[in-house]
Amino acid sequence: MNAKEVIARRVALEIEDGMLVNLGIGLPSMVANFLPEDVDIFFQAENGVIGLGARPPEGMEDPDLTDAGGGFVTAVPGAASIDSAMSFGLIRGGHLDMTVLGGLQVDERGYLANWMVPGKMVPGMGGAMDLVAGAKKVVVAMVHTAKGNPKIMPECTLPLTAARRISLIVTEMAVIEPTDEGLALREVGPGVTVEQVVEATAAKLIVPETVPEMALA
Amino acid sequence: MKTATKLEAAAELIPEGSVLLIGGFMAVGTPERMIDALVARGVGGFTVVANDTAMPGHGIGKLVTAGLVSKAIVSHIGLNPETQAKMIAGEMEVELVPQGTLVERIRAGGVGLGGVLTATGLGTPVEDGKQIIEIDGKKFLLEKPIRGDFALIAAKQADYKGNLEYALTAHNFNPVMALAADTVIAEPHVIVPVGAIPPDAVKTPGILVDHLLEREH
Numbered sequence: 001m002n003a004k005e006v007i008a009r010r011v012a013l014e015i016e017d018g019m020l021v022n023l024g025i026g027l028p029s030m031v032a033n034f035l036p037e038d039v040d041i042f043f044q045a046e047n048g049v050i051g052l053g054a055r056p057p058e059g060m061e062d063p064d065l066t067d068a069g070g071g072f073v074t075a076v077p078g079a080a081s082i083d084s085a086m087s088f089g090l091i092r093g094g095h096l097d098m099t100v101l102g103g104l105q106v107d108e109r110g111y112l113a114n115w116m117v118p119g120k121m122v123p124g125m126g127g128a129m130d131l132v133a134g135a136k137k138v139v140v141a142m143v144h145t146a147k148g149n150p151k152i153m154p155e156c157t158l159p160l161t162a163a164r165r166i167s168l169i170v171t172e173m174a175v176i177e178p179t180d181e182g183l184a185l186r187e188v189g190p191g192v193t194v195e196q197v198v199e200a201t202a203a204k205l206i207v208p209e210t211v212p213e214m215a216l217a
Numbered sequence: 218m219k220t221a222t223k224l225e226a227a228a229e230l231i232p233e234g235s236v237l238l239i240g241g242f243m244a245v246g247t248p249e250r251m252i253d254a255l256v257a258r259g260v261g262g263f264t265v266v267a268n269d270t271a272m273p274g275h276g277i278g279k280l281v282t283a284g285l286v287s288k289a290i291v292s293h294i295g296l297n298p299e300t301q302a303k304m305i306a307g308e309m310e311v312e313l314v315p316q317g318t319l320v321e322r323i324r325a326g327g328v329g330l331g332g333v334l335t336a337t338g339l340g341t342p343v344e345d346g347k348q349i350i351e352i353d354g355k356k357f358l359l360e361k362p363i364r365g366d367f368a369l370i371a372a373k374q375a376d377y378k379g380n381l382e383y384a385l386t387a388h389n390f391n392p393v394m395a396l397a398a399d400t401v402i403a404e405p406h407v408i409v410p411v412g413a414i415p416p417d418a419v420k421t422p423g424i425l426v427d428h429l430l431e432r433e434h
Contacts, residue, residue: 045386046316047242047243047386047389048242048385048386048387048389049385049386063245064245064246064384064385064386065384065385065386066242066243066245066386068242069243070243070272070296081383081384081385083383083388083390083391083392083420084242084268084316084317084320084388084389084390084393085320085321085324085392085393088316088317088320088321091317092317092336111340122301123293123294123295123296124269124291124292124293124294124313125293125313125315125316125343126292126293126295126315126316127292127315127317128315129315129317129318129337129343130315130316130317130318130337133335133336133337133338133339134317134337159341159342160340161341162337162338162339162340162341163339163340163341164336164340
């Protein structure tokens, strides 16, 4: 199982019955493949649908029905189409139960940076700042390091997405929860030791006596 | 009753240097025929307010390629390398705005509000130069209204009175933009007799629409 699949399978366990969930593009969107069977939820795509469904069959795409990455999708029974004001009203207004986003850096305060690398990559924040500022639960799904360099830092060096503490960091090596006291190591990845996690993390981690291995959906 | 406006005549309405609100999300729900007419006419210097600059060859991407956009006020340019190249070369100014903030700024401009207070962007580069206002102990950024000289919007269908109905994720910014410009030009896929769109399905009342583009040939 590759790192991204481990992450997606672990994040899937955070999804509870009845939730409205927004998945970011890329790695976070893989979470939809591993939903537990007993949960009945709606996915929101911020471009305007509650009840995002799977990709349509080849040749049956509707050009007016896409996800926030521009890919063709379907709408599940019970879906609603909404405009951008309603969509972001839901996000900012605390009606979105959970968002799963990718990350470039997360720091000891639990602050996320995921929208630009000055001088290198300036795609724009899209909906990321509203999602982090407004969703009830913000899960960051990302590989633990970038080309061997730690992404979990004492303080983000990249511009922040929001000055709000995110809820959970899920990587292929660990599940880490930002708390009032700092970053608490909750779980380690399959076959990963606590020492390896500490080694690959630049931020200070609060390590309890026993750290269980993560379960996967 | 509205008279159908020919494409060339609609393009002629728009002077050089106009501020254009253009509907669409990655070119879904963008008035493509109107954009093609502007490209054919070749007058530019526009400030474009939109969710994104789409991709080269699609929607607003065609205006960017043709060099008709001086400034873009958008949430995302990540899928259009030409926008990024022109921004770096100093040929085009880009102002990045969080997506939920952008739609509310346009809405404020359209519904007579003096601004929007939002937590989105606090603690990030978005707050630079903006007033922070505390309400009941919570901090918010003051974001100012946006209006356009013209709104160019796309709809699923219009009736002879200009009432508009939208499709699925092609709503996005269109209904909000229809409120926020001095002149509103709507490009429906089809035009139907009055009464064919039930009142409950009308998302933009025809009184907001100044020009209805003639049907597609």
